[in-house]
Amino acid sequence: MKFSLFSLLHQGLTGNQGWQPQWRDPAPKPAYDVIIVGAGGHGLATAYYLAKEHGIRNIAVLEKGWLGGGNTGRNTTIIRSNYLWEESEALYEHSVKLWETLSHELNYNVMYSPRGVMMLAHSVHDVQVTKRHIHANRLAGIDNEWLTPEQAREFCPILNISRDIRYPILGAALQRRGGVARHDAVAWGYARGADRLGVDIIQNCEVTAIRRDASGRVTCVETTRGPIAARKIGVVAAGHTSVVMGMAGLRMPLESFPLQALVSEPVKPIMPCVVMSNTIHAYMSQSDKGELVIGAGTDQYTSYSQTGGLHISQHTLDAICELFPMTRRLRMLRNWGGIVDVTPDRSPIIGRTPVPGLFVNCGWGTGGFKATPGSGHVFAATIARDEPHPIAAPFTLERFTTGRLIDEAAAAAVAH
Amino acid sequence: MLLIRCPWCGMDRPEIEFRHAGAAHITRPGPPDRVSDEEWAAFLYLRDNPKGRVAERWRHVHGCGRFFNAVRDTVTDVFVVTYRAGEPRPPESAPPETLPPETRP
Numbered sequence: 001m002k003f004s005l006f007s008l009l010h011q012g013l014t015g016n017q018g019w020q021p022q023w024r025d026p027a028p029k030p031a032y033d034v035i036i037v038g039a040g041g042h043g044l045a046t047a048y049y050l051a052k053e054h055g056i057r058n059i060a061v062l063e064k065g066w067l068g069g070g071n072t073g074r075n076t077t078i079i080r081s082n083y084l085w086e087e088s089e090a091l092y093e094h095s096v097k098l099w100e101t102l103s104h105e106l107n108y109n110v111m112y113s114p115r116g117v118m119m120l121a122h123s124v125h126d127v128q129v130t131k132r133h134i135h136a137n138r139l140a141g142i143d144n145e146w147l148t149p150e151q152a153r154e155f156c157p158i159l160n161i162s163r164d165i166r167y168p169i170l171g172a173a174l175q176r177r178g179g180v181a182r183h184d185a186v187a188w189g190y191a192r193g194a195d196r197l198g199v200d201i202i203q204n205c206e207v208t209a210i211r212r213d214a215s216g217r218v219t220c221v222e223t224t225r226g227p228i229a230a231r232k233i234g235v236v237a238a239g240h241t242s243v244v245m246g247m248a249g250l251r252m253p254l255e256s257f258p259l260q261a262l263v264s265e266p267v268k269p270i271m272p273c274v275v276m277s278n279t280i281h282a283y284m285s286q287s288d289k290g291e292l293v294i295g296a297g298t299d300q301y302t303s304y305s306q307t308g309g310l311h312i313s314q315h316t317l318d319a320i321c322e323l324f325p326m327t328r329r330l331r332m333l334r335n336w337g338g339i340v341d342v343t344p345d346r347s348p349i350i351g352r353t354p355v356p357g358l359f360v361n362c363g364w365g366t367g368g369f370k371a372t373p374g375s376g377h378v379f380a381a382t383i384a385r386d387e388p389h390p391i392a393a394p395f396t397l398e399r400f401t402t403g404r405l406i407d408e409a410a411a412a413a414v415a416h
Numbered sequence: 417m418l419l420i421r422c423p424w425c426g427m428d429r430p431e432i433e434f435r436h437a438g439a440a441h442i443t444r445p446g447p448p449d450r451v452s453d454e455e456w457a458a459f460l461y462l463r464d465n466p467k468g469r470v471a472e473r474w475r476h477v478h479g480c481g482r483f484f485n486a487v488r489d490t491v492t493d494v495f496v497v498t499y500r501a502g503e504p505r506p507p508e509s510a511p512p513e514t515l516p517p518e519t520r521p
Contacts, residue, residue, distance in 0.1 A: 242465035253461035255438075256490075300436040301418075303490045304467045309417045311432055344461050401457040 023195035031229035039063030043236035044190035045376020051197035054384035064206035068187030074338035080178035087394040095374025108189030116273040117178030218357040239339025241362035258308035262335040266290030282319035345405040437473035
């Protein structure tokens, strides 16, 4: 069923009794051309673009839990492309351009809202680094502009620009095309789109082993719902990538950390944009429901527990209360953690692996949501053609051996 | 917040006194001119990142200041054992499934 004004009116006038499930719940077939491990945003986007642009329809997306139940449903939904290095700029800008037309492309409202992402500078060093980013972005054709503290407050009126706070605001970088989208809708929209193109989305199906033939090539996966043969396997398992790749005998340059976020009780609109402060580890935006969505930093130790220390959230709330004094009496409704896979250079890994037929898309660390469409798009091309998409080409696994790292650590600090 | 037993101080102390320092028992390859790019990559970047028991380094930065090792379960975040730097990983801290059945905890 295509969503349109007509279908909405028709359903409204007939008691909303005619809505159908948006995707099937198929049993796994014995074999597929491509198996994607992980039905989060990136995995579903990969399947969608494989089916849509590369004509491969015999695809399964295997998910150990439920669709979009991992980091896709746990992140703070920020979208931006103001990265420092050319490789990253190309990748994230590719994604932002796809975001701009994604609702139309999927015929599904992902609620992309380019409301502006403002990143604060609190010290002379911050000012220098921020301006360097702005110049680099503008050279690459990406919008980014410098704001004085007064201009920053004009853009976000609840911002505290007093000079006598612990970390006073000396200015800000603003990417106006940055913003937010509805995270669940992204997963659902891609799932619906992929399903309509014949992709089987198989939930509650955990991969337990990867089988290979004598030449080392992948042949099938063992799952909790039985063995499934595949010519190619794409692993898009976020925090669990090391576990899945271990089944093929590969060690990865990844460590998994808890990353926390929290939301407040819903209030009337007070926050017209996204504000981030990498220096004091806080970022905030307001959802359409009215909740303030707040992101904290990672815990210091590796973990798969999907929870973190309360002192990490408290540290972030200290910063939020100083930057936005009017939030001091707000109550927090929920606090949760997701497990993020972090690479040594804080850039993702997209591409082939030493195992023939096995591909990986991982290492998005603390900031993968913004890249969902672009990541799926270039990874699908990489799987289909068996060679890296030009935008994905620098993000290989081999860069950790050759030394050609894409060191975005300073660019993004804890919060992407 | 985790409670961590410093094997030098002999006390359970809150996590904010400690700094996590990555995986333990990683041996630097050498001599440097005979180490291949692949070996350097493995030493510098590749990690087991296990879901289960991990041996890791900690430093008691706001206490005695000394490094020590710990075995922790990354699913529950429970510490199995902490021991001083330079000591081998205690055999009883191995993943339960690798131990003979009669000795499993």
